[in-house]
Amino acid sequence: MSTYLLTWNPAKWTFQDWPQALVDMAQQGSYVRQWSCINGHVVPGDIVLLKKTGNGATGIIASGVAVSIPFSNRSWERGKEDRGKQYIQVKFDRLADYTKGEILPVNDRVDFGFVPQASGCILEDGRAADLLQRFHEYVAAPVIQQRGVNSSEHKRIALSARIRYEILDRDAHTCRYCGRSSPTVVLHIDHVISQLFWRENFGSLTKTQIIDGVTYDGVNDGKNLVTSCQDCNLGKSGKNGKPGCLLP
Numbered sequence: 001m002s003t004y005l006l007t008w009n010p011a012k013w014t015f016q017d018w019p020q021a022l023v024d025m026a027q028q029g030s031y032v033r034q035w036s037c038i039n040g041h042v043v044p045g046d047i048v049l050l051k052k053t054g055n056g057a058t059g060i061i062a063s064g065v066a067v068s069i070p071f072s073n074r075s076w077e078r079g080k081e082d083r084g085k086q087y088i089q090v091k092f093d094r095l096a097d098y099t100k101g102e103i104l105p106v107n108d109r110v111d112f113g114f115v116p117q118a119s120g121c122i123l124e125d126g127r128a129a130d131l132l133q134r135f136h137e138y139v140a141a142p143v144i145q146q147r148g149v150n151s152s153e154h155k156r157i158a159l160s161a162r163i164r165y166e167i168l169d170r171d172a173h174t175c176r177y178c179g180r181s182s183p184t185v186v187l188h189i190d191h192v193i194s195q196l197f198w199r200e201n202f203g204s205l206t207k208t209q210i211i212d213g214v215t216y217d218g219v220n221d222g223k224n225l226v227t228s229c230q231d232c233n234l235g236k237s238g239k240n241g242k243p244g245c246l247l248p
Helices: 018-028 107-112 125-140 161-169 195-202 231-235
Strands: 003-009 031-036 046-052 059-067 071-073 085-095 121-122 187-193 208-211 214-217 225-230
Touching: 003 125, 018 031, 018 085, 046 085, 046 125, 059 125, 085 125, 107 125, 121 125, 161 187, 161 225, 187 231, 225 231
Parallel strands: 003 046
Antiparallel strands: 003 121, 031 085, 046 059, 059 085, 071 085, 187 225, 208 214
């Protein structure tokens, strides 16, 4: 039985079903999904650890076991879907809720013996056993990691009157979620990728980020803003949205 290190960078792929993962874990004691893995030698029963990489707090956020051999499927990378990618099916048995700051910090060279450059690198047995034990103990009594974010970046960033007008004009004063228009409803400007998600995953609300292959010049980039009616905006709250293609 081997142990493999899977990785996840929020800037490259948005983990939109994370809330459902937590629900499945609470109700069923496990969460199953496919994950990209470069190693073709994985067999069912092999152990996996999942490391969050990129900006913000990094470290181990999940553990589990492989429940399939490697298989090919469409790539999750935008613009590369036709190239395909190798995956394994994983049954995660423990999750640390990174959205609340729960994450086991690691030192790549000390804990892995290398700096992971791809998802699916094999871990040396001794290091793997130590990491797995530490993570399981951490999940049982998590310690919240403090983020190095300036006090000004904890606050929501207001939209200027000019940006509000530009978004309303672009969207023809129509809610991109339900299609209702003014004056029938009160219209707001909504962040598709919420400020809450942005702050928790990237720290800064103003720095340029590449998310799912799209470059955003901060959370208030026009590509991240849509017109939303008051009902849809309040209902969506801090979740990430998926605006419909109601408008050209």
